[in-house]
Amino acid sequence: xxxxxxxxxxxxxxxxxxxxxxxxxxxxxxxxxxxxxxxxxxxxxxxxxxxxxxxxxxxxxxxxxxxxxxxxxxxxxxxxxxxxxxxxxxxxxxxxxxxxxxxxxxxxxxxxxxx
Amino acid sequence: xxxxxxxxxxxxxxxxxxxxxxxxxxxxxxxxxxxxxxxxxxxxxxxxxxxxxxxxxxxxxxxxxxxxxxxxxxxxxxxxxxxxxxxxxxxxxxxxxxxxxxxxxxxxxxxxxxxxxxxxxxxxxxxxxxxxxxxxxxxxxxxxxxxxxxxxxxxxxxxxxxxxxxxxxxxxxxxxxxxxxxxxxxxxxxxxxxxxxxxxxxxxxxxxxxxxxxxxxxxxxxxxxxxxxxxxxxxxxxxxxxxxxxxxxxxxxxxxxxxxxxxxxxxxxxxxxxxxxxxxxxxxxxxxxxxxxxxxxxxxxxxxxxxxxxxxxxxxxxxxxxxxxxxxxxxxxxxxxxxxxxxxxxxxxxxxxxxxxxxxxxxxxxxxxxxxxxxxxxxxxxxxxxxxxxxxxxxxxxxxxxxxxxxxxxxxxxxxxxxxxxxxxxxxxxxxxxxxxxxxxxxxxxxxxxxxxxxxxxxxxxxxxxxxxxxxxxxxxxxxxxxxxxxxxxxxxxxxxxxxxxxxxxxxxxxxxxxxxxxxxxxxxxxxxxxxxxxxxxxxxxxxxxxxxxxxxxxxxxxxxxxxxxxxxxxxxxxxxxxxxxxxxxxxxxxxxxxxxxxxxxxxxxxxxxxxxxxxxxxxxxxxxxxxxxxxxxxxxxxxxxxxxxxxxxxxxxxxxxxxxxxxxxxxxxxxxxxxxxxxxxxxxxxxxxxxxxxxxxxxxxxxxxxxxxxxxxxxxxxxxxxxxxx
Numbered sequence: 001x002x003x004x005x006x007x008x009x010x011x012x013x014x015x016x017x018x019x020x021x022x023x024x025x026x027x028x029x030x031x032x033x034x035x036x037x038x039x040x041x042x043x044x045x046x047x048x049x050x051x052x053x054x055x056x057x058x059x060x061x062x063x064x065x066x067x068x069x070x071x072x073x074x075x076x077x078x079x080x081x082x083x084x085x086x087x088x089x090x091x092x093x094x095x096x097x098x099x100x101x102x103x104x105x106x107x108x109x110x111x112x113x114x115x
Numbered sequence: 116x117x118x119x120x121x122x123x124x125x126x127x128x129x130x131x132x133x134x135x136x137x138x139x140x141x142x143x144x145x146x147x148x149x150x151x152x153x154x155x156x157x158x159x160x161x162x163x164x165x166x167x168x169x170x171x172x173x174x175x176x177x178x179x180x181x182x183x184x185x186x187x188x189x190x191x192x193x194x195x196x197x198x199x200x201x202x203x204x205x206x207x208x209x210x211x212x213x214x215x216x217x218x219x220x221x222x223x224x225x226x227x228x229x230x231x232x233x234x235x236x237x238x239x240x241x242x243x244x245x246x247x248x249x250x251x252x253x254x255x256x257x258x259x260x261x262x263x264x265x266x267x268x269x270x271x272x273x274x275x276x277x278x279x280x281x282x283x284x285x286x287x288x289x290x291x292x293x294x295x296x297x298x299x300x301x302x303x304x305x306x307x308x309x310x311x312x313x314x315x316x317x318x319x320x321x322x323x324x325x326x327x328x329x330x331x332x333x334x335x336x337x338x339x340x341x342x343x344x345x346x347x348x349x350x351x352x353x354x355x356x357x358x359x360x361x362x363x364x365x366x367x368x369x370x371x372x373x374x375x376x377x378x379x380x381x382x383x384x385x386x387x388x389x390x391x392x393x394x395x396x397x398x399x400x401x402x403x404x405x406x407x408x409x410x411x412x413x414x415x416x417x418x419x420x421x422x423x424x425x426x427x428x429x430x431x432x433x434x435x436x437x438x439x440x441x442x443x444x445x446x447x448x449x450x451x452x453x454x455x456x457x458x459x460x461x462x463x464x465x466x467x468x469x470x471x472x473x474x475x476x477x478x479x480x481x482x483x484x485x486x487x488x489x490x491x492x493x494x495x496x497x498x499x500x501x502x503x504x505x506x507x508x509x510x511x512x513x514x515x516x517x518x519x520x521x522x523x524x525x526x527x528x529x530x531x532x533x534x535x536x537x538x539x540x541x542x543x544x545x546x547x548x549x550x551x552x553x554x555x556x557x558x559x560x561x562x563x564x565x566x567x568x569x570x571x572x573x574x575x576x577x578x579x580x581x582x583x584x585x586x587x588x589x590x591x592x593x594x595x596x597x598x599x600x601x602x603x604x605x606x607x608x609x610x611x612x613x614x615x616x617x618x619x620x621x622x623x624x625x626x627x628x629x630x631x632x633x634x635x636x637x638x639x640x641x642x643x644x645x646x647x648x649x650x651x652x653x654x655x656x657x658x659x660x661x662x663x664x665x666x667x668x669x670x671x672x673x674x675x676x677x678x679x680x681x682x683x684x685x686x687x688x689x690x691x692x693x694x695x696x697x698x699x700x701x702x703x704x705x706x707x708x709x710x711x712x713x714x715x716x717x718x719x720x721x722x723x724x725x726x727x728x729x730x731x732x733x734x735x736x737x738x739x740x741x742x743x744x745x746x747x748x749x750x751x752x753x754x755x756x757x758x759x760x761x762x763x764x765x766x767x768x769x770x771x772x773x774x775x776x777x778x779x780x781x782x783x784x785x786x787x788x789x790x791x792x793x794x795x796x797x798x799x800x801x802x803x804x805x806x807x808x809x810x811x812x813x814x815x816x817x818x819x820x821x822x823x824x825x826x827x828x829x830x831x832x833x834x835x836x837x838x839x840x841x842x
Contacts, residue, residue, distance in 0.1 A: 036695060037500075037764070042764065042769075045497075049493055049497045050493050050494070052493065056493055056496075058502060058505050059502050059503070059505065061504060061506045061507065061510070061549060063128070064128075064506065073490035073503075077420075077491070077516050077520075077527065078516040080121040080122070080125075080513065080514070081126075081513060082119035082120055082121055083121070084116060084117060085117045085120065087117070092501070095502060
């Protein structure tokens with residue numbers, strides 16, 4: 001049975017919380033944020049990204065292809081994004097890892113090991 | 116982590132120059148006007164005419180490849196900031212004449228607020244009382260009606276409402292004001308939904324919500340009598356006898372005029388696209404379309420953040436030379452490091468033909484124009500499996516909400532946007548936009564066509580809509596762009612007629628021929644897009660306000676109007692996933708002798724490996740972003756599934772699947788005497804330039820193009836075996 005055969009069976013549900021003991025999921029993400037992820041990782045990633053109580057993080061291009069700032073998207077149209085000061089990424093994957101740890105802490109209640 | 120804050124210096128890389136042009140598509144001899152606004156720091160900018168392409172190695176950082184074309188407008192121009200004034204309204208030139216006589220006048224109107232913005236909103240204005248002349252009937256921050264004159268609020272009149280209390284969001288009320296017209300000039304203009312500053316094009320204090328039947332009556336009229344009059348509607352009385360003016364928004368719903376049934380015929384003009392064909396106060400549930408019962412759809416939905424036309428002064432013009440080559444063009448504006456591209460298209464003169472015609476999917480460009488949902492809807496990060504990046508274009512949108520949003524977004528009151536205009540900068544339609552799909556991906560296709568020396572012309576969706584199948588006559592092959600999702604019924608029928616009568620169509624995209632839009636004949640810069648199945652509002656709106664105001668046709672998926680996407684292109688939309696793209700796996704159809712021409716010259720090792728297109732600029736494969744398949748309909752003779760995708764992540768089923776079976780199918784479809792080749796994926800064209808255009812996707816696409824150009828007939832469908840299913 002492949003991964004897709006399980007969809008709709010209830011086996012794949014986006015959880016509300018992150019289990020802090022699942023450090024192997026963090027390890028998988030940190031190894032390569034842009035790899036094809038396992039289903040076990042895709043589901044908590046969905047939880048992290050869809051949670052409406054957490055800031056909606058976005059990257060603002062500072063120099064195309066070279067540097068980015070991290071910001072919270074505005075909750076209302078017309079408001080400015082809130083930019084994290086003194087933080088600039090020259091590798092988007094590093095920004096992914098940074099945001100992953102912010103969300104891990106928010107949804108598990110614990111600092112990610114190694115963060 | 117340091118606490119985030121609004122950056123004092125603003126966005127790190129927002130655009131400093133923006134512009135648009137009109138028309139979007141021009142033939143030799145036509146004149147294109149360009150409109151430009153600059154940040155105050157930009158004192159001048161240079162201009163040149165270019166033909167943009169994309170796809171060469173490293174182009175993402177070096178920028179699009181551009182061929183400079185000599186033109187008369189090349190030069191240096193002064194920079195100046197030009198403002199945008201959103202807010203839908205109705206202007207009645209000289210409407211003050213209706214209330215400029217002796218004695219008292221009663222103004223009454225049916226009102227349904229759809230949000231409470233917490234500020235004054237003008238329902239009816241005559242002149243500008245804040246500037247010292249005229250009056251305005253408003254709702255204050257608490258949605259209480261009030262009359263504003265130069266002397267203050269409610270200084271010389273009485274305001275009432277029925278039912279009494281206060282107006283409530285979502286409920287209809289009758290607002291009534293009686294006044295001595297306080298100094299309004301008979302020549303003053305009336306406006307519904309806002310007020311205009313004297314002598315300017317600036318309007319402000321716009322109303323968000325629905326209004327119906329603004330009426331001017333002589334003398335004093337009680338709230339009860341006014342409510343009874345409006346509840347009965349204009350058909351129950353004689354507006355020319357009982358009123359000074361009675362604007363009936365149920366008349367001419369397909370146009371942009373507000374008809375006055377009163378004695379003076381003071382007809383108004385709609386500005387900034389108030390929504391028509393919406394339910395009014397007299398909607399009783401018995402009608403689901405304005406076409407069936409226009410009197411039940413007698414409201415206008417005013418939207419304070421709608422923008423139809425920036426109305427900027429012309430910066431420069433371009434007369435298309437008689438010998439101009441048809442294609443993708445742009446005016447490139449530069450000032451130091453700041454660059455703006457204003458894309459447009461040169462179409463062939465009427466009657467001219469080439470071997471190939473590419474229909475640039477301008478309806479889809481318009482639908483996505485100035486999209487905000489990338490950062491307003493968290494699903495986007497899930498669908499693309501990475502943080503959303505906001506480039507210079509999005510940073511401009513964040514700082515300039517007055518430019519308006521896209522048909523994928525909602526207005527500030529939650530109403531799904533259903534009209535979009537190209538008389539404003541469309542910042543998604545930019546070479547090198549941070550998101551590569553759509554316009555930029557079509558530049559990959561253009562680059563490939565030029566690379567192989569194809570004999571092609573370019574026209575737009577709008578051109579095809581207004582000219583119909585006549586536009587396609589004479590071309591051996593018609594190509595789509597990478598994402599022709601939206602098109603009008605007239606366009607759909609033109610493609611259908613073309614392929615049914617022997618034309619050959621290469622559908623080079625994904626999620627195409629899906630949803631119905633239309634262009635307005637009086638204001639062709641306005642496109643209506645009621646994508647009702649995907650509206651954010653409750654289902655009751657999708658069910659009862661699905662008909663285009665422009666033409667009365669149903670919006671949304673083409674099946675609503677009895678048109679079959681599957682019958683036209685052999686596939687239907689399946690799902691989306693912007694995280695990864697995939698190769699196609701060759702299937703049984705690839706071995707059919709009728710399809711052998713498709714794979715001529717492809718590396719035998721690739722064929723033996725069974726997979727094609729495991730590369731590309733859009734996700735690393737040819738199946739990606741949005742794609743289609745043949746999973747839900749019977750396959751007839753002549754329908755060959757050449758390849759299918761076989762493995763996907765969880766993104767498509769969790770976030771985008773519109774059907775249980777969401778693979779993609781590469782299809783060769785012999786349709787009558789015509790033929791269709793459907794790549795069924797938005798990512799296909801992103802693979803054409805791989806390895807310096809030396810790859811199987813470029814070979815396959817070139818093979819099909821060459822065979823489709825060849826007028827030799829295909830075997831009739833009845834002589835072909837069934838496809839035998841997918842891989």
